[in-house]
Amino acid sequence: MTALLEIEEYRLAFDSFDGSAAVLDGIDLTIEAGSTLGIVGESGCGKSVLARSLLGLNPSPPARVASGQIRFEGRDLLTLRPAAMRALRGRRIAMIFQDPASYLNPVLSIATQMEDAIRGQDAAAGGAVRARRAARAHAHSLLGSVGLPDPARLLASYPHQLSGGMRQRVLIAMALAGDPTLLVADEPTTALDVTVQAQVLALIAELVRDRGLTLMLISHDLGVIAAACARIVVMYAGTVVEDAPTRALLEHPLHPYAQGLIAAVPDLDRPEITPRGIPGSIPSLLSPPSGCRFHPRCDRATARCAAEKPLLRELLPGRRVACHHATP
Numbered sequence: 001m002t003a004l005l006e007i008e009e010y011r012l013a014f015d016s017f018d019g020s021a022a023v024l025d026g027i028d029l030t031i032e033a034g035s036t037l038g039i040v041g042e043s044g045c046g047k048s049v050l051a052r053s054l055l056g057l058n059p060s061p062p063a064r065v066a067s068g069q070i071r072f073e074g075r076d077l078l079t080l081r082p083a084a085m086r087a088l089r090g091r092r093i094a095m096i097f098q099d100p101a102s103y104l105n106p107v108l109s110i111a112t113q114m115e116d117a118i119r120g121q122d123a124a125a126g127g128a129v130r131a132r133r134a135a136r137a138h139a140h141s142l143l144g145s146v147g148l149p150d151p152a153r154l155l156a157s158y159p160h161q162l163s164g165g166m167r168q169r170v171l172i173a174m175a176l177a178g179d180p181t182l183l184v185a186d187e188p189t190t191a192l193d194v195t196v197q198a199q200v201l202a203l204i205a206e207l208v209r210d211r212g213l214t215l216m217l218i219s220h221d222l223g224v225i226a227a228a229c230a231r232i233v234v235m236y237a238g239t240v241v242e243d244a245p246t247r248a249l250l251e252h253p254l255h256p257y258a259q260g261l262i263a264a265v266p267d268l269d270r271p272e273i274t275p276r277g278i279p280g281s282i283p284s285l286l287s288p289p290s291g292c293r294f295h296p297r298c299d300r301a302t303a304r305c306a307a308e309k310p311l312l313r314e315l316l317p318g319r320r321v322a323c324h325h326a327t328p
């Protein structure tokens with residue numbers, strides 16, 4: 001397998017009058033071409049900031065890259081010129097977000113917005129920009145490919161006339177307009193009803209399979225990630241604490257935080273067991289804990305954990321964990 005995306009020692013801070021918040025603290029992860037990777041962690045642990053880093057979408061200032069590399073197809077995204085980044089956006093890397101309503105313009109029809117997106121992709125590719133009529137035909141077929149019935153009627157609609165699930169499907173169709181290689185989906189189902197969540201998740205899984213997309217799926221919901229991803233990276237307060245195949249992680253988590261996350265998920269087969277939460281809350285990133293950022297909440301913490309940041313090390317083949325005390 002070849003690595004499509006390699007993130008190495010990536011540190012990003014947000015500067016403000018109150019100080020500098022070390023939001024991502026040495027992220028290391030790789031996504032193989034054609035694979036599905038989920039990123040899970042509590043709200044505020046830096047998942048979205050990491051996803052936005054791939055497309056240069058964190059506003060700078062206040063965002064400041066302190067170190068590291070993000071290589072996509074061998075090229076460092078952090079040093080790309082704006083024109084090269086624009087060419088990549090949508091065509092190689094496409095992104096879908098949590099709240100579909102805020103990414104659609106309420107006063108423009110779906111047809112106009114899709115045509116603009118398709119023609120925008122043509123322009124970014126540097127080739128001929130297709131005429132509106134041709135762009136509309138492409139929009140029609142894209143809507144069909146995301147399982148939306150009656151594309152012609154949909155194209156004539158405005159965003160408020162669609163349900164949340166339909167809006168997310170429209171955005172997924174738009175994300176496919178540039179025929180991307182990597183799809184980054186940041187909480188794509190969080191704003192939707194549970195039944196619609198499952199449908200949108202199934203659609204993403206189907207598109208990944210049929211189009212050979214590489215998927216980076218971000219969610220605070222371990223169930224969502226486990227349903228769609230073969231591999232999971234667990235983040236805590238701006239660090240990667242564990243990286244493992246999905247099944248191995250669910251059955252035998254090695255990091256105390258990952259163990260806590262999994263113990264917090266209700267087990268439908270064993271309703272007599274009350275899920276346990278993780279005591280405490282995520283730390284302020286303006287003054288994060290020394291050593292292991294999880295140590296103040298960890299029942300296995302020792303003096304070493306407060307003093308020394310644990311390295312992300314391969315504890316078992318294909319499994320990495322950042323904990324001084326983790327054992328296979």
Ligand SMILES: Nc1ncnc2c1ncn2[C@@H]1O[C@H](COP(=O)(O)OP(=O)(O)OP(=O)(O)O)[C@@H](O)[C@H]1O
Pocket residue numbers: 014023041042043044045046047048049050059062220285
């Ligand atoms: N533009 C910004 N300016 C300053 N701080 C920011 C900015 N964007 C994000 N942050 C901070 O970065 C940290 C990580 O945020 P991020 O949105 O990545 O978390 P998350 O894990 O995706 O959580 P959620 O699921 O709630 O979105 C938070 O402390 C947040 O306040």
